[in-house]
Amino acid sequence: MKIIYKTKHDCKDCSNDLCAKTVPIFTSLSHDEMSQVVSLITRKHYDKGEIIIREGEKLEKLVLISKGQAKAYRYTTDGKEQILYIFNEGEFFGEKNLFKNSNITYNVETLEETHLCMIDKANFQVLLKEYPSIGLKIMEELCNRIEKLENVIENIGTKRVEARVSSVLLEFGEKYGKKHSKGIVFDLPLSREGIANYIGLTRETVSRKMNHLQEEGIIEMIGNKKVIILNKMALEESVQQ
Amino acid sequence: MKIIYKTKHDCKDCSNDLCAKTVPIFTSLSHDEMSQVVSLITRKHYDKGEIIIREGEKLEKLVLISKGQAKAYRYTTDGKEQILYIFNEGEFFGEKNLFKNSNITYNVETLEETHLCMIDKANFQVLLKEYPSIGLKIMEELCNRIEKLENVIENIGTKRVEARVSSVLLEFGEKYGKKHSKGIVFDLPLSREGIANYIGLTRETVSRKMNHLQEEGIIEMIGNKKVIILNKMALEESVQQ
DNA sequence: CGGGCACTTGATAGTAATCAAGTCCGGTGG
DNA sequence: CCACCGGACTTGATTACTATCAAGTGCCCG
Numbered sequence: 368m369k370i371i372y373k374t375k376h377d378c379k380d381c382s383n384d385l386c387a388k389t390v391p392i393f394t395s396l397s398h399d400e401m402s403q404v405v406s407l408i409t410r411k412h413y414d415k416g417e418i419i420i421r422e423g424e425k426l427e428k429l430v431l432i433s434k435g436q437a438k439a440y441r442y443t444t445d446g447k448e449q450i451l452y453i454f455n456e457g458e459f460f461g462e463k464n465l466f467k468n469s470n471i472t473y474n475v476e477t478l479e480e481t482h483l484c485m486i487d488k489a490n491f492q493v494l495l496k497e498y499p500s501i502g503l504k505i506m507e508e509l510c511n512r513i514e515k516l517e518n519v520i521e522n523i524g525t526k527r528v529e530a531r532v533s534s535v536l537l538e539f540g541e542k543y544g545k546k547h548s549k550g551i552v553f554d555l556p557l558s559r560e561g562i563a564n565y566i567g568l569t570r571e572t573v574s575r576k577m578n579h580l581q582e583e584g585i586i587e588m589i590g591n592k593k594v595i596i597l598n599k600m601a602l603e604e605s606v607q608q
Numbered sequence: 609m610k611i612i613y614k615t616k617h618d619c620k621d622c623s624n625d626l627c628a629k630t631v632p633i634f635t636s637l638s639h640d641e642m643s644q645v646v647s648l649i650t651r652k653h654y655d656k657g658e659i660i661i662r663e664g665e666k667l668e669k670l671v672l673i674s675k676g677q678a679k680a681y682r683y684t685t686d687g688k689e690q691i692l693y694i695f696n697e698g699e700f701f702g703e704k705n706l707f708k709n710s711n712i713t714y715n716v717e718t719l720e721e722t723h724l725c726m727i728d729k730a731n732f733q734v735l736l737k738e739y740p741s742i743g744l745k746i747m748e749e750l751c752n753r754i755e756k757l758e759n760v761i762e763n764i765g766t767k768r769v770e771a772r773v774s775s776v777l778l779e780f781g782e783k784y785g786k787k788h789s790k791g792i793v794f795d796l797p798l799s800r801e802g803i804a805n806y807i808g809l810t811r812e813t814v815s816r817k818m819n820h821l822q823e824e825g826i827i828e829m830i831g832n833k834k835v836i837i838l839n840k841m842a843l844e845e846s847v848q849q
Numbered sequence: 850c851g852g853g854c855a856c857t858t859g860a861t862a863g864t865a866a867t868c869a870a871g872t873c874c875g876g877t878g879g
Numbered sequence: 880c881c882a883c884c885g886g887a888c889t890t891g892a893t894t895a896c897t898a899t900c901a902a903g904t905g906c907c908c909g
Contacts, residue, residue: 590906810865815888
């Protein structure tokens with residue numbers, strides 16, 4: 368179920384709190400400039416588990432996540448899915464189409480209720496010209512993304528399987544973790560299968576390895592979604608070799 | 609052995625043929641503009657097997673490869689190297705430092721005799737302001753690099769081992785291949801071990817899988833470096849599943 | 850309370866890593 | 880020109896590990 372809403376009231380909200388301000392690429396703009404940006408924004412709302420866009424489709428917009436999160440993944444020829452990114456609030460996708468004429472190369476599916484801001488390709492190019500600082504921010508963000516991908520490659524290319532699991536737990540802890548009397552607590556954004564598809568394993572192996580980490584007293588699982596990192600040092604050591 | 613040379617003669621060469629023109633990010637410039645760019649360029653020459661820069665060092669320049677090629681890699685904690693890129697003529701690195709203050713995250717080592725053009729961070733930022741088209745080209749190139757990395761991840765994350773070998777052979781065939789009566793012929797830019805470090809395997813496995821492809825009549829190896837793709841279709845099918 | 854789905858656990862098989870000899874090839878020196 | 884040397888590559892045997900297949904189990908939600 369997709370609801371498109373664009374009313375004056377919404378846009379006012381937006382310029383105050385909602386989308387533009389949460390998006391790093393606009394942080395260098397003044398309030399007035401941001402209002403101008405906001406006037407170009409279309410917004411959409413998705414429930415959990417909806418597909419925003421599919422591999423191979425044309426996307427003539429830059430899409431910014433103002434609230435929620437989504438996974439980007441591809442299907443390989445043997446039907447497995449490989450997760451490439453977990454996009455969080457403030458992150459964007461579709462940038463490729465702004466600079467070259469290509470279709471999108473991955474599926475994007477929401478992991479929870481998600482609000483999107485979208486800017487038309489043509490409009491965005493005007494913005495880029497008018498505010499060069501946005502271009503710099505985009506480049507910075509692209510570099511960040513490259514860095515992330517380089518880390519993923521190091522992970523799945525060379526590390527032992529248990530190290531990959533530890534690594535992804537640390538990543539989630541970093542992103543979503545809150546302090547807790549026992550350590551760092553967070554909800555897993557992905558199912559076991561999702562984690563497996565993120566680090567190139569099967570769900571059974573992920574299950575076993577997480578269990579092993581729990582037996583060693585390094586983490587504690589509460590239900591399926593909640594994890595407490597009891598011993599961050601040990602988890603980091605497990606990544607180290 | 610590093611030779612730094614910067615004479616009027618060299619720069620003249622450069623503006624005509626050598627560095628700036630082979631570098632895509634400058635292709636949109638006029639001849640005069642390019643001359644201006646060239647005046648900001650320092651150049652260096654490296655022999656095969658030299659280290660250009662090491663992980664963790666500061667690099668206050670954008671480095672463009674005007675001739676030759678180099679591999680970028682990281683050492684993992686267990687001492688393996690993971691190759692991230694093979695930079696070819698016209699490609700660049702060090703862009704991360706232009707937009708944010710970070711050290712370089714990989715080693716770069718030449719694979720053959722290599723000529724570099726380097727532009728100082730400060731100078732490059734002036735260029736960016738003066739010629740916004742360079743910024744667009746950079747973004748395009750960053751998007752290309754992201755695409756490459758996404759493919760690498762799909763490769764090593766989900767594909768069967770032999771498919772990865774086939775995939776890398778196709779990649780090299782695409783990049784370096786020349787027509788030949790029997791098919792597509794090219795020199796491998798990397799040793800068996802290098803290939804292994806590129807696709808997350810061991811040298812023995814690479815050896816065995818390449819042998820297998822040869823036994824099946826899909827490729828032919830001449831010595832250690834030269835490969836002929838006899839049956840490109842079959843190689844592509846091998847990647848497909 | 851029941852149904853379904855995600856997760857866990859166990860047994861087995863397949864495959865690549867590892868360990869260990871060789872072999873090939875290019876370069877060097879006699 | 881040939882013999883030798885060393886490094887890269889190949890090949891074989893064994894081991895270790897994860898994928899796969901197959902039952903369970905537990906939990907959430909109506």
